[in-house]
Amino acid sequence: MRPLIAIISARFRLLLQYRAAALAGLCTQVVFGLIIMMVYQAFYRSAPDTQHPLSIGQVITYVWLGQALLAMLPWNGDPEIRALVRSGGVAYELLRPVDLYIYWYARAIALRTAPTLLRAVPMVIMAMTMFGMKPPSDVGSAVGFAIVLVGTLAMSCAITVLVGITMMWTISGEGIIYLLPSVVTLLSGMLVPIPLFPAWAQPILEILPFRALVDAPYRVYLGDIPLEQLGWILLHQWVWIVVLIVLGRHLLKRGLTRLVVQGG
Amino acid sequence: MNDLALYVRYLGISLRGQMQYRVSFVLQTFGHFLVTAIEFISIWVLFDRFDRLHDWSLAEVAVFYGFINVSFALADAFGRGFDMFGNMVKSGDFDRVLLRPRSTVVQLAGQELTLRRVGRLIQGAAVLAWGCHALELTLTTERVALAVLVVGGNFALFSGLVVVQATMAFWTVETLELMNSFTYGGVHAAQYPISIYGKWLRRFFTFIVPLAATSYFPIVAFLNRPDPLGSPAWMAWVTPLAGFAFLAGSLCLWRVGVRHYTSTGS
Numbered sequence: 185m186r187p188l189i190a191i192i193s194a195r196f197r198l199l200l201q202y203r204a205a206a207l208a209g210l211c212t213q214v215v216f217g218l219i220i221m222m223v224y225q226a227f228y229r230s231a232p233d234t235q236h237p238l239s240i241g242q243v244i245t246y247v248w249l250g251q252a253l254l255a256m257l258p259w260n261g262d263p264e265i266r267a268l269v270r271s272g273g274v275a276y277e278l279l280r281p282v283d284l285y286i287y288w289y290a291r292a293i294a295l296r297t298a299p300t301l302l303r304a305v306p307m308v309i310m311a312m313t314m315f316g317m318k319p320p321s322d323v324g325s326a327v328g329f330a331i332v333l334v335g336t337l338a339m340s341c342a343i344t345v346l347v348g349i350t351m352m353w354t355i356s357g358e359g360i361i362y363l364l365p366s367v368v369t370l371l372s373g374m375l376v377p378i379p380l381f382p383a384w385a386q387p388i389l390e391i392l393p394f395r396a397l398v399d400a401p402y403r404v405y406l407g408d409i410p411l412e413q414l415g416w417i418l419l420h421q422w423v424w425i426v427v428l429i430v431l432g433r434h435l436l437k438r439g440l441t442r443l444v445v446q447g448g
Numbered sequence: 449m450n451d452l453a454l455y456v457r458y459l460g461i462s463l464r465g466q467m468q469y470r471v472s473f474v475l476q477t478f479g480h481f482l483v484t485a486i487e488f489i490s491i492w493v494l495f496d497r498f499d500r501l502h503d504w505s506l507a508e509v510a511v512f513y514g515f516i517n518v519s520f521a522l523a524d525a526f527g528r529g530f531d532m533f534g535n536m537v538k539s540g541d542f543d544r545v546l547l548r549p550r551s552t553v554v555q556l557a558g559q560e561l562t563l564r565r566v567g568r569l570i571q572g573a574a575v576l577a578w579g580c581h582a583l584e585l586t587l588t589t590e591r592v593a594l595a596v597l598v599v600g601g602n603f604a605l606f607s608g609l610v611v612v613q614a615t616m617a618f619w620t621v622e623t624l625e626l627m628n629s630f631t632y633g634g635v636h637a638a639q640y641p642i643s644i645y646g647k648w649l650r651r652f653f654t655f656i657v658p659l660a661a662t663s664y665f666p667i668v669a670f671l672n673r674p675d676p677l678g679s680p681a682w683m684a685w686v687t688p689l690a691g692f693a694f695l696a697g698s699l700c701l702w703r704v705g706v707r708h709y710t711s712t713g714s
Contacts, residue, residue: 208626215629218649219637226644227498236497362479366486375490380497 187282188290195294206302209255213303214310217251221315237379242406245318248311249402250374255299256336257374257397258343259365262288262295265348266361272445274352284440285433288348292341321407328414329405335421336401339393342428343368349432352439373399379408393424451554458558466563473563480567484517488575491639503676504641507582512667513639514576519599520635521568523606529559533614540712552706553699556614583671594670594684601662601688602638606631608695609657611702618705630657638663643676658694661687 221244228240238246265288268274277284311317320326347364369375371394378389378399389395400417403409409417466473491513495506524531533556536542545555585591613627634657642650642664654660668675669684 211626212629212633215633216636219633219645222645222649223494223640226640227494227501230500230502231498362476363482366483370486370490375487376493381493382496 188286191282191287191290192294195291196298199294199298200302202299203302206299209299210303210306213251213254213307217247217311218315221247238377238406238408241316241318242408243377244316245406246377246402248307248315248317249405250398252304252307252311253300254374255303256296256340257365257368257372258296258340258347259368261344261347261351261361261364262291265291266351269348269351274443275445278440285345285429285436288345289341292344292348293337295344296337296340320405324411325404325407328411329401331414332396332401332404332417332421335418335425336397339396339421339425339428342425342432346428346432346435349435349439352443368394368397371395372397373402377402379403390420393428396421396424451551454550455554455558458555459561462558462560463563476564477567480564481571482567484568484571488513488571501640502644504644507579508671508673509640510575510579511583511671512641512663514572514574514579515595515598515667516602516635516638516663517568517572518576519602520606521565521572522599523603523610524568525562525565526557526603527607527610528562529556530610530614532559534617537617537709538712542709543711546706546709553702585671591670594666597685597688598663598666598670601666601691602659603691604695605658605662605691606634608691608698609634611695611698615698615702615705618708634659641668658687658690661690 224243224247225240228236228243265274268277277287280287308317312319320329347361371389371392373389373395374397378386378395381389389399396417400409400421404411404414404417488510491509492506495501495509501509533542536545545552548555609627609631613631616627634653637645637649637653638659642653642660645653650660665675665679665687666684668679669681
């Protein structure tokens, strides 16, 4: 356990160095958040009388929550692992006296939390004071949100590592990495909240793992998913996390047996 | 060899280089196509739920979306050299460019013509074609002229933005990600008619980054429908020129930047 905490904290401190990048990213996200928010406002104004699954106020909070936690989504693999597989440096990774999967998973935890912490706090403060984001509907949803968010992080890291492992097959890593952000943002409910999807698509999206990344935590925050359903949400989330981890470990084992160390 | 011939030659080299990795090229193009297609799915989902966006239909928004993506794909493909400029300043490689007795703009623009952007281009063109078909727009000389004007104006505007972003690197060394909010944010915003946004955002995209001028007004004329913002019809023919003015301005800024350049050494 000790080496893992050391890995996480070292990576964490390293990633916190990129403060200027975080600031630039923050500005970009504010602009995007505003544009997305105005698009929703325009859509809701076009059909003011009909009953929608989410109110415009809820959607606005959802949008800003999404911008605040964007860095937590598994929208890329660990760029350094990609470089390691390409250059052959992955050989050094094999020499370390820790389980490779757990080591990569620990790196992923740092990769997904450090940038999020840098961005989320200022983003939430700005969005709540200026752009109409609301706090959780009650204490219960706030606690529920925090619990679901732990699973979100666990799943995000599992997907990050899984993508890193597929690199052993593709080397250049262009294929999956390229499609990942689009697939994840669409299927998780990041681009459009899942309740706004056509009725036929919703059961499919609710079975797939990705909803646990965005749809589940955000709607618990909004109070749109009542706390009585929290058990099901967590069951869905953690079953998928276990599946993704088992799959990742299995692929890693197979990948290592056929791994060719690039370079000399 | 004059600048144009040199430029064409540069592009030829870049294309041949990319064609060495044919499978990778096909996969990347296909990937690019899918990525942009998923973007359009999200617009479709919203229309499926809300039916209309003010008085705009999905087919009309498709025309906006198509035009913006076609022009952005072109600008992105041709402007790649400027996009990578930050690294050049950091490594000091720009010294070499300065030593050659040729325009810096031609040398940078000729660095790469990114072929895989064809994916976004095809997707944008397909959505545009579908929109025109659904609206039963006939092909008149006026429409073709407007289409050329829209693509040209937006291409110039986006190229100008890439040049401005590169120019910043003369002062900051690092390419500022900040400019992405103008380019990508602009692309995202202009996929919808600009009339749906709040006043200040509309002003921003009219007077600072003139996307309303290069896309909104001429596309409204292209659709042959009255403008909810109440602009007169002749404006459509004049405003796209703002894109070219923006590009000219950014090239002037580039000159100032080149004079300001100090090598990082090493």
